[in-house]
Structure formats: C-alpha cells, structure tokens
Amino acid sequence: MKDVVKYAAFAAVLLLAGPALAETKAGSSWGPGADDTAFAHMLAASFKDKGIAKLDRLTQDETQAFCSDPEAAASPAAAEKRQRIEAANMATVNWPSDGKWLGDWKEGEKIAQSGRGNTWTDKPGEPNGGNCYNCHQISPAEISYGTIGPSLLQYGALRGGDEETMKAAWAKIYNAKSLNACSNMPRAGHMGILAEAQIKHLMALLFDPASPVNAKAGKPQ
Ligand code: HEC
Structure with missing residues (x-):
C-alpha cells in the first residue's frame, strides 16, 4: 500500500511538472524527454534499486531515445534513421537454435496470460510471463484482453505457416522493434524477458492448428 501511495504521488508530480518541463524544450509539443536534464534528475531522485528492479532501467538505449520524441521519430526526415534502427534491432534476433519454430501451445497460453516478471516483487531466476x-x-475463451495491439485470433489459420511468416512472427516476439522502430510492443527476447523455449510455446499458440487461436469458430474482432 505504501508503494501504491508513493507511485500515485510520483504520477501526480509528473502531471504537475509535465507542462512546465515541456516549455524548456523549444519547438516541441511533446512533454519531457530523455534529453531533458531536469526530468532526468527527477526520475533519478524518484526511484531506487529494489530487489531485481535496478535503476539501469532509466537509461535509454538508442532505440528508446529515438522513440522518446515520437513526432521527430515519425517525421519523413527520420526515415533513414528509422530503417537503421529497425535493422539494428533485427540483428539482435536469435533464431531457434534447432530450427524448430513451434513448442506447446498450452504452455504458450500460460505465458501469454502471465504478466509476472522483472518487478521488485519477483524473485531472481523465476521465468517471466x-x-x-x-x-x-x-484465444477466444479469454474475454479480458487489451487492444493496444491487433487481435491475434485465427493467426495461423489466416496466415499459413511458411518460413517467411514464421520468421516474421518470431522476429516480432523476439524484438518487436525489428519490424517497427517505435512499436509499443516490448522486445521480449532482446530484453531477456522470454527465453527461446517460451517464444516457441507462444509461436505454437499462434500457429498450431490445434491451438484455440485457430479454432474454426473464432473470428477476429
Ligand atoms: C504493450 C502492448 C503489447 C504487448 C504486451 C504485446 N504486444 Fe504484440 N503488438 C503490439 C502492437 C501495438 C502491435 C502492432 C504492430 C506494432 O506497432 O508493432 C503488435 C503486434 C504483434 C504481432 C504482429 C501482428 C500482425 O499483424 O502480424 C504479433 C505476432 C504479436 N504482437 C504477438 C505478441 C505476443 C506473443 C506477445 C506476448 C509475448 C505480445 N505481442 C505482447 C503490442 C503489444
């Protein structure tokens, strides 16, 4: 509870400080960014290492820094840099070591359901969701889901399972920014959130004909 209050207070500070800090960034309608010294100081002062959650998370890599100014990142002038960033992210993808794309869809469903991992309440070494x-x-049976990303219902049934399709889905799950530099989807493999076997299980959830994702009755919404 104490921490909930602390984070609520931090969010309130962000809300109050946002407009003021934005003014310090000339010509930008976007709020405080990674290059804003006052904002960086506030972030560093507001968090501390706890359990496995370390402060190194506040340091943005090149991709994150680029996408922290979404207007600039989406501009035609940044097209070349976007492509370079996507290629650099694609180069991080580790393909399945035994050449097999699919694991067990039932395990995949459990992994897709779990939001555990990487917080200060998670123990080191425990697998993440x-x-x-x-x-x-x-899966059609799960009616509680977010809509930031597209529906994956009928994923394999609609796309088939050729090499190119498998590769694209694997790359998306391993490192979503390999295909869209400023994707909102986490880079599950690249950031060490999911292991190879877990990605295979998720691939099976999407592509195995026996997976409920591909059941005949389901229709994407
Ligand atoms: C924070 C939101 C978010 C999370 C969490 C997320 N995704 Fe995504 N996903 C997206 C968005 C947004 C897209 C659309 C394309 C883009 O912007 O990258 C997407 C696209 C995809 C695609 C490509 C869809 C297509 O049209 O071919 C696949 C496959 C996918 N996600 C699988 C997954 C899997 C599996 C997980 C869990 C490991 C996951 N996503 C977690 C947001 C998310």
Whole structure:
C-alpha cells in the first residue's frame, strides 16, 4: 500500500511538472524527454534499486531515445534513421537454435496470460510471463484482453505457416522493434524477458492448428 501511495504521488508530480518541463524544450509539443536534464534528475531522485528492479532501467538505449520524441521519430526526415534502427534491432534476433519454430501451445497460453516478471516483487531466476493479453486478443475463451495491439485470433489459420511468416512472427516476439522502430510492443527476447523455449510455446499458440487461436469458430474482432 505504501508503494501504491508513493507511485500515485510520483504520477501526480509528473502531471504537475509535465507542462512546465515541456516549455524548456523549444519547438516541441511533446512533454519531457530523455534529453531533458531536469526530468532526468527527477526520475533519478524518484526511484531506487529494489530487489531485481535496478535503476539501469532509466537509461535509454538508442532505440528508446529515438522513440522518446515520437513526432521527430515519425517525421519523413527520420526515415533513414528509422530503417537503421529497425535493422539494428533485427540483428539482435536469435533464431531457434534447432530450427524448430513451434513448442506447446498450452504452455504458450500460460505465458501469454502471465504478466509476472522483472518487478521488485519477483524473485531472481523465476521465468517471466509474456503479458500478451494486456495488448492482444488471442484465444477466444479469454474475454479480458487489451487492444493496444491487433487481435491475434485465427493467426495461423489466416496466415499459413511458411518460413517467411514464421520468421516474421518470431522476429516480432523476439524484438518487436525489428519490424517497427517505435512499436509499443516490448522486445521480449532482446530484453531477456522470454527465453527461446517460451517464444516457441507462444509461436505454437499462434500457429498450431490445434491451438484455440485457430479454432474454426473464432473470428477476429
Ligand atoms: C504493450 C502492448 C503489447 C504487448 C504486451 C504485446 N504486444 Fe504484440 N503488438 C503490439 C502492437 C501495438 C502491435 C502492432 C504492430 C506494432 O506497432 O508493432 C503488435 C503486434 C504483434 C504481432 C504482429 C501482428 C500482425 O499483424 O502480424 C504479433 C505476432 C504479436 N504482437 C504477438 C505478441 C505476443 C506473443 C506477445 C506476448 C509475448 C505480445 N505481442 C505482447 C503490442 C503489444
């Protein structure tokens, strides 16, 4: 409870400080960014290491820094840099070591359901969840899902399972920014959130004909 109050207070500070800090960034309608010194100081002062959640999370890599100014990142002038960033993210993708794309869809469903992992209440070494339902409709039986990402219902049934399709889905799950530099989807493999076997299980959830995702009755919404 204490921490909930602390985070609520932090959010309130952000709301209050946002407009003032935005003014310090000339010509930008976007709020405080990674390059804003006052904002960086506030962030550093507001968080501390706890359990496995370390302060290194506040340091943005090149992709995150680029996308922290979404207007500039989406501009035609940044097209070349976007492509370079996507290529750099694609180069991080580790393909399945045994050449097999699919694991067990039942395990995949559990991973997609779980939002656990990487918080200060998680123990080191415990496997993380994929948190996929937070943003996607997946199996038809699960009616509680987010809509930030597209529906994945009928994923394999609609797309088939050729090499190219498998590769694209794997790359998306391993490192979503390999295909869309400023994707809102987490880079599950690249950031060490999911292991190879877990990504295979999620691939099976999407592509296995026996997976409920591909059941005949389901229709994407
Ligand atoms: C924070 C939201 C978010 C989470 C969590 C998330 N995704 Fe996504 N996903 C997206 C968005 C948004 C897109 C649309 C394309 C883009 O912007 O990258 C997407 C696209 C995809 C696609 C490509 C869809 C297509 O049209 O071919 C796949 C496959 C996918 N996600 C699978 C997953 C899986 C599996 C997980 C769990 C490991 C997951 N996503 C977690 C937001 C998310």
